[in-house]
Amino acid sequence: MNFYADKQTQEDLNLLGRYKNNSIAQLFDEAITAGGKKLMDKMFQQPLSDPIAINQRSDTFRYFSELLLSFPFTAVEFAVMEDYLASDGGGNLLQMASGVIYKKILQGIANDSDFELLQSEVLKTIELLNRFYAFVSLLPKSNLAYRDQLERIEKIYAHPSLQWLRGKPEILVFSVSKIIRFDYLFRYVLREQMNELIELIFDLDVCIAVARIGIKKNFCYARAFGKEKNTMKVKRLFHPVLEHAIGNDSCLDQDHNVLFLTGANMAGKSTLMKSFGIGIYLAHMGFPVAADHMEFSVKDGLYTSINVPDNLDMGYSHFYAEVLRVKKVAEEVAASKNLVVIFDELFKGTNVKDAYDATLSITEAFSENRNCLFVISTHIVEVGEDLRGRCDHFKFAYLPTVMEGVVPRYTYKLTEGISQDRQGMIIIKNEGILDLIQS
Structure with missing residues (x-):
């Protein structure tokens, strides 16, 4: 059961509404990603009533306030990866391969841009996954506040199908076969892991944003x-x-x-x-x-x-x-x-x-x-x-x-x-x- 404040109370204190002038939600509205903003809204709508959960969350924010970090992605580039991973891959390997080959054929005969778009999305996803892993690898692991999230991230990157990813140099273009392989991997084989990772990135976004406001406002x-x-x-x-x-x-x-x-x-x-x-x-x-x-x-x-x-x-x-x-x-x-x-x-x-x-x-x-x-x-x-x-x-x-x-x-x-x-x-x-x- 969450801590409750009715509509009258919310209005009296001007609590909710990121776009509402001088609201408390607007004060903290510094998350970068759309998902981070939605998570922030959810936190505002559902305060906690368990002291352990409250202290754990505030300890997490305090942990990030001591690190003085900036979020490692821009809103635009992260949206590319988020939209790509959320899109329907088309089912099994044969179906996905057929779809990629079809886009490649259309590119050649009709100057269609779908294959080029898919290639850029795959490349951007690989780049951001690498950047994110490099970012979290630098976070101190001795603090209990964020340890669970770090262990979940480490577990995702330790998946056998992602061993090739770590430290992979920047690539400008892939062959059709590699596009098929990576597209199938991200949107089918590792779909569950990618969804979890996206949620963890939203959470990180909120942590950094809230900590930054806490520091700025003392x-x-x-x-x-x-x-x-x-x-x-x-x-x-x-x-x-x-x-x-x-x-x-x-x-x-x-x-x-x-x-x-x-x-x-x-x-x-x-x-x-x-x-x-x-x-x-x-x-x-x-x-x-x-x-x-x-x-x-x-x-x-x-x-x-x-x-x-x-x-x-x-x-x-x-x-x-x-x-x-x-x-x-x-x-x-x-x-x-x-x-x-x-x-x-x-x-x-x-x-x-x-x-x-x-x-x-x-x-x-x-x-x-x-x-x-x-x-x-x-x-x-x-x-x-x-x-x-x-x-x-x-x-x-x-x-x-x-x-x-x-x-x-x-x-x-x-x-x-x-x-x-x-x-x-x-x-x-x-x-x-x-x-x-x-x-």
Whole structure:
């Protein structure tokens, strides 16, 4: 079973979509091959929930980050080999030989290019197979992280029918008989081995791409633990897409499973919560995380409520959409799932009194599920004061606003406690809105 994040969560955190502006998937979209890109998409769609598998994958990425390698093929030349090996060879040796001879005859009598194309594909495949073997032969084998893949590659190249390949010099042209022999070998005799090798090349492509992003962005590799530990510790966590993002530390566990955030608008609460959610998601993928250090207990899933839209087609107001979202999360929590839950400004679609009562009761009720971790924010600081008097397993923090005269400045640094900032009217006056209306 994989780690789960529903569509709302994916949208809130802008996780998926290689072509989506500023998405996390776009950030890591540096795979060279089409198959590598598809594998990367699959990893994003299916995060892991097994700590052993997570740590093994992150160790593999770390292994490549220490080697500083570049992928040995261009997208164009690899596509030639990939398309050739994936094409139908036509069955047994007699059928394949007949097809090659037919193409050779057409080349002579009709100036047909099919034989020339087949010859170039066979030659390119031999060249790339040699290049790939030379590349992986230089990879250190002492590290356990990538040893299994290296052994599988070695086994393929050790096949008796491929002994001639190693170190073969570059050849510009083959006779018809050799074209038949090699075409039959690659697309029929060794079809299963070639398919496995292609998949291993896709995997290598992803490993190099992810490691390169981790280095370029100065990300860390998180360490996963079993569910029973129920902890999440992170140092200098920041948003991976923002330039010059400010990092913050956080620590949640069984005894303190709720981070309750307050602070003014624009102080950075939503960005902090998105950073937290993205970090959790990437950590469950085994990908590098935007932080200096992170360790966490694996969870069953992640649910956020940050940008909940109304639904005019269904007749749902913004408030009712929020209620349904909270109900959905409550059902998942009630099913004894180990979750990370992020609520940004609960019930902002209703009046202050209802929002106060609902935020207080819902937050307190959720927090009793000690197998889950919660990050909850609100503008209603009085809720925080009440919860601080009633709950000893909360961590209260805020993002300060520093007033420089009548101009607010935001530090984006978490501070312990509950915010007392009240700058809303100052910002309104600074923008001259009242003067515009009165004039």
